Amino acid sequence: MPLQYDLLFSENAMSFKKSAIRELLKLTAKPEIISFAGGLPHHDTFPIPHLKEIVADLLHREGKKILQYSTTEGDQSLKEELCKWLAKDGVSVKPDQMLIVSASQQALDLVARIFLNPEDTCIVGLPTYLGFLQSASAVRGKMVGIPLDDDGIRTDQVKDQITRLIKEGKKPKFIYVIPDFQNPAGVTLSLERRKHLLKIAEEFDIIIIEDSPYRKLRYSGEPIPTIFQLDQGRGYVVTLYTFSKIFLPGFRLGWIIGPKHVIEKMILAKQGMDLCTSLFTQAIAREYIKADRLDGRIEKNIELYSKKRKKMLEALEKYMPKIEGLKWTKPDGGLFLWVSLPPSMNSDRMFYEAIKENVAYVIGSAFHCDGEGQNTMRLNFSYPSEDEIETGIQRLAKVIEKEKEKTDKGLNNVVPQSP
Numbered sequence: 001m002p003l004q005y006d007l008l009f010s011e012n013a014m015s016f017k018k019s020a021i022r023e024l025l026k027l028t029a030k031p032e033i034i035s036f037a038g039g040l041p042h043h044d045t046f047p048i049p050h051l052k053e054i055v056a057d058l059l060h061r062e063g064k065k066i067l068q069y070s071t072t073e074g075d076q077s078l079k080e081e082l083c084k085w086l087a088k089d090g091v092s093v094k095p096d097q098m099l100i101v102s103a104s105q106q107a108l109d110l111v112a113r114i115f116l117n118p119e120d121t122c123i124v125g126l127p128t129y130l131g132f133l134q135s136a137s138a139v140r141g142k143m144v145g146i147p148l149d150d151d152g153i154r155t156d157q158v159k160d161q162i163t164r165l166i167k168e169g170k171k172p173k174f175i176y177v178i179p180d181f182q183n184p185a186g187v188t189l190s191l192e193r194r195k196h197l198l199k200i201a202e203e204f205d206i207i208i209i210e211d212s213p214y215r216k217l218r219y220s221g222e223p224i225p226t227i228f229q230l231d232q233g234r235g236y237v238v239t240l241y242t243f244s245k246i247f248l249p250g251f252r253l254g255w256i257i258g259p260k261h262v263i264e265k266m267i268l269a270k271q272g273m274d275l276c277t278s279l280f281t282q283a284i285a286r287e288y289i290k291a292d293r294l295d296g297r298i299e300k301n302i303e304l305y306s307k308k309r310k311k312m313l314e315a316l317e318k319y320m321p322k323i324e325g326l327k328w329t330k331p332d333g334g335l336f337l338w339v340s341l342p343p344s345m346n347s348d349r350m351f352y353e354a355i356k357e358n359v360a361y362v363i364g365s366a367f368h369c370d371g372e373g374q375n376t377m378r379l380n381f382s383y384p385s386e387d388e389i390e391t392g393i394q395r396l397a398k399v400i401e402k403e404k405e406k407t408d409k410g411l412n413n414v415v416p417q418s419p
C-alpha cells in the first residue's frame, strides 16, 4: 500500500491550489511566441562588467567574512547605505527600522505569517499582485477586494468595506497596496488617496502594507511621496522594497522598513525561514551603492523601459480595433499596462487563440481575489524588444477583433481547448 501523503500534509499545505496561471505560462515558452506575459526586467540592464570588478575585489578583501552565515536582521553596512539612499527620496529611517530580506516575495510571506490567522481578512486591490494572493492564501487568510480606477484603489470603498467587515466581526488586519505603477494595472495612487488611506488606517487602527518595487522606475509625471513618508513616523505603514526591478532579480534581495515592533516580529519569523539572506549578495549590493552606481543604473533602466512603454502605447493606438469598452491604462512607470475588453468578452478563453497566433499575455482573472476580471489582461513591456512589441500587439489586435466577432455571433459558448 503506497504511503498516503495527503494524510500527513498540514491543513495549510492541503489548501495550496495548483496555479492555473503556471499551466498557462508553460504554453508561452515556445520561441515563436512573443510574450507579454512575464514580469522580467531586461537582461541588458544587468551590470555584469561592474559586478565582476566588485566580486573580485570583495572576495580578495572580505571573502572569509561574506561567505559566512550572517545575522537575520541583515548586514548593518548595507542597511546604512540603504538609509542614505532612501533619504534622497525623502524617506527618513534608521537601520533598526529595517530588515533585509530575500527579496519582496519573502517580505510578503512574512507579512502574511505575522498578521494573518486562518480566516483573518485583509484588504487588497481588484486587481492586485498575484504573489501576495499566494502568500495570504498559504496561511488561509481571506482577501477582500476593492476596485481600482486610474487613481489607484478606491479609498471611499475601502472605508465602506472595513465598516461592513467590522459589523460582521471580521475586522481586517491590514490594507495591502502597490501605490506606484501597480502590478498588474500600471496605475498610481493619487496623493489625496494616499492621505485618505492613512486616515482610514488611523481611524480603524489597522496597518498599511505599501509594496514598492517599481517606485524608482518613473518615466513621466512627478513623484508622489510614499505613504510611509506621509505617515511621518506614526507607525501605520510598513514599506517593502526590492532590488529585483532596479538592479538584479537573481540576487533575491530586498528590504522592509516599518515600526520597530513589527520589524522585530518579522526577524523572528524570518529566522525559521532561511536564518539569513545571503551576505555575499548583500555585500555586492552595498559596494554597488557605495560606488554610487545604483542611481546611474536606474537612469539607464528608465531610458530603456520608457522607450518600450512608448512603443507599446503607440502600437496599441495604431493596431487595436475600435471596439466600445476596449481600453488600456497609460502607466507613468513600472513594467506593465492593463487592458480591459468589453464585459461580454473573456480573456481566459481568448488566451488559447492568442497562443495559436503566437502572442501571450497574463489573464486578468489571475490577479483578482474574487475570481472576476475575465475581460482583462496584463501586458508587460520591459522584456520584449521594440520590434516584438510592434508585431506582438498587431497579433493581439487581430485576436481581439476575431474574438469579438465570435462573441457577437454567440459562438463563444464552448469550453476552449488547449492547443
Ligand SMILES: Cc1ncc(COP(=O)(O)O)c(C=O)c1O
Pocket (backbone or CB within 6 Å): 039, 102, 103, 104, 105, 106, 129, 131, 178, 183, 211, 213, 242, 243, 244, 249, 253, 254
Ligand atoms: C508588487 C510586487 N511585489 C513583490 C514582487 C516580488 O518581487 P521580488 O521577490 O523579486 O522582490 C513583485 C514581482 O513582480 C511585484 O510585482
